[in-house]
Amino acid sequence: MKSTSSIRPWRLAALALALAVIVANPLINFFCQNHFVQGWYQSIAVGELWFVSPLEGLESILVAKAVYAPAFIGMIAPLTLAFLLGRVFCSWICPLTLLLEIVDWLRRRLGGKKRPSAHSEIVPRWTLWLVLPAELLISMVLGAPLFVIFSPPGLIGRELMMLVFFRALAMEGLLLLALIALELFSRRLFCRCLCPLGALLALTGGKRRLRVQLQADACVDCGRCAKTCPLGLRPQTDQAASIYCWNCGDCVDCCPSQALRFRWR
Amino acid sequence: MKRRDTLSLILGAALATWLAAPGAAWATAGRWFSPIRRNRLRPPGAVAEAQFLARCIRCGRCLEVCPYHAIVMLDIRHALHAGTPLIAVENIPCYLCMKCVAVCPTGSLRPIGQKETRMGLAVIDHYSCLAWRGDTLCRTCYDKCPFANVAIRLEQLRPVIDEGACVGCGLCVNACPITVAEDGGKAINIEPVYAGNAA
Incomplete structure (x- = not known):
């Protein structure tokens, strides 16, 4: 099928660039002793501009019961991004997404079975709204933030750093293998239903400006978008405008009648 | 059939306990069993x-900016302490460049200066120290101390620590030629006395 727009190459380029940053970072820090850019997607610094992942920052504030201004200020830019554009961190930056895109691609290359559906209701979609408070509550009970240890994008950054700095891997990286294995059963199950950071970003982007808008009169109801959507949404019923959409644009790309478009409101 | 059910119930319960008990212990271990102990210290300003x-x-930024690769993750x-930074001073001590304290985004490492640093306190084992035993005129720790004559003084050719000035950087531990066989410590060690209820 002829695609009518091409957002996907840009998104893959953004994902590759985002991964390249956290691959190059430890190498430059370790071998060149240049610390202009530090960290990965838990906290990353570009010169004196510091970013802090909103959930990690929130956990730190809630569990430590203290607000530290640099952490708070570092959260502003990511939250603004999510407020305006929605969960674009997940679909355009998160290295786990790139990893799972590669898994998708491998599966297509190996030509094997049909990819598992993202529409499975084994875990209902609203689980996303449970994991965020649950994760925060458990962290506060334990007195130690949990997502900072197990955040998949954080783990990828940490393992890359460990590889460069210590020629070793941290054992918690096994979680990444588990997430890849999960992909054999259900598409993006973790991102869709279980990621507390995704939940926080989705919540922040609930009234986002950038949305995929359905032009109902142009829709030919082919259902291609629903098959493409990695989150198992049905854009032909305007679900791409819902709070769950992460604005990856795959449905916009695959729509043969251009009924789905990104709109800035 | 009934006996088999009972058996599998018991086995299941045993298995669950066997799996859950370490799990529960592991979950709380982080709070009680801190990795901070003798010669295992947090970076400056912690x-x-x-x-x-x-x-x-x-986020590992303290570790990435450390020019001496003294900080490990x-x-x-280490349970809930996973991902936190640690300095093992007998491997690589802290050279007090203070780069890590300047990049911590959460205030876990407070932005302080060299002299306010209190990673721990050096303690000399008088039974192992060559100078204190009277074996040789060793003054390695005194020579290596970044605050020589302040944090470590020589009294009658024997090293003495000044509690008020020692920052606990571990340069002395790293340089000390004596490794005590029993516990793997040196003749001079950093005790994390300022880390709260750590050990």
């Missing part, structure tokens, strides 16, 4: 140990 666990977001074997 808040008290319980606060550190809560504040640190495990703990992994999941």
Whole structure:
């Protein structure tokens, strides 16, 4: 099928660039002793501009019961991004997404079975709204933030750093293998239903400006978008405008009648 | 059939306990079993140990900027302390460049200066120290101390620590030629006395 727009190459380029940053970072820090850019997607610094992942920052504030201004200020830019554009961190930056895109691609290359559906209701979609408070509550009970240890994008950054700095891997990286294995059963199950950071970003982007808008009169109801959507949404019923959409644009790309478009409101 | 059910119930319960008990112990271990002990220290400016666990977001930036690669990152074997930074001073001590305290985004490492640093306190084992035993005129720790004549003084050719000035950087530990066989410590060690209820 002829695609009518091409957002996907840009998104893959953004994902590759985002991964390249956290691959190059430890190498430059370790071998060149240049610390202009530090960290990965838990906290990353570009010169004196510091970013802090909103959930990690929130956990730190809630569990430590203290607000530290640099952490708070570092959260502003990511939250603004999510407020305006929605969960674009997940679909355009998160290295786990790139990893799972590669898994998708491998599966297509190996030509094997049909990819598992993202529409499975084994875990209902609203689980996303449970994991965020649950994760925060458990962290506060334990007195130690949990997502900072197990955040998949954080783990990828940490393992890359460990590889460069210590020629070793941290054992918690096994979680990444588990997430890849999960992909054999259900598409993006973790991102869709279980990621507390995704939940926080989705919540922040609930009234986002950038949305995929359905032009109902142009829709030919082919259902291609629903098959493409990695989150198992049905854009032909305007679900791409819902709070769950992460604005990856795959449905916009695959729509043969251009009924789905990104709109800035 | 009934007996088999009972058996599998008992086995199941045993298995669940066997799996859950270490799990529960493991979940709480982080709070009680801090990795901070003799010669295993947080980087400069660290808040008290319980606060550190809560504040640190495990971003690894302190470790990336450390020019001496003195800071290592703990992994999941240290339970809830996974991802936090640690300095093992007998491997690589802290040279007090203070780069890490300047990049911490959460205030786990407070932006302080060299002299306010209190990673721990050097303690000399008088039974192992060559100078104190009277074996040789060793003054390695005195020579290596970044605050020589202040944090470590020589009294009658024997090293003496000044509690008020020692920052606990561990340069002395790293240089000390004596390794005590029993516990793997040196004749001079850094005790994390400022880390709160750490050990």
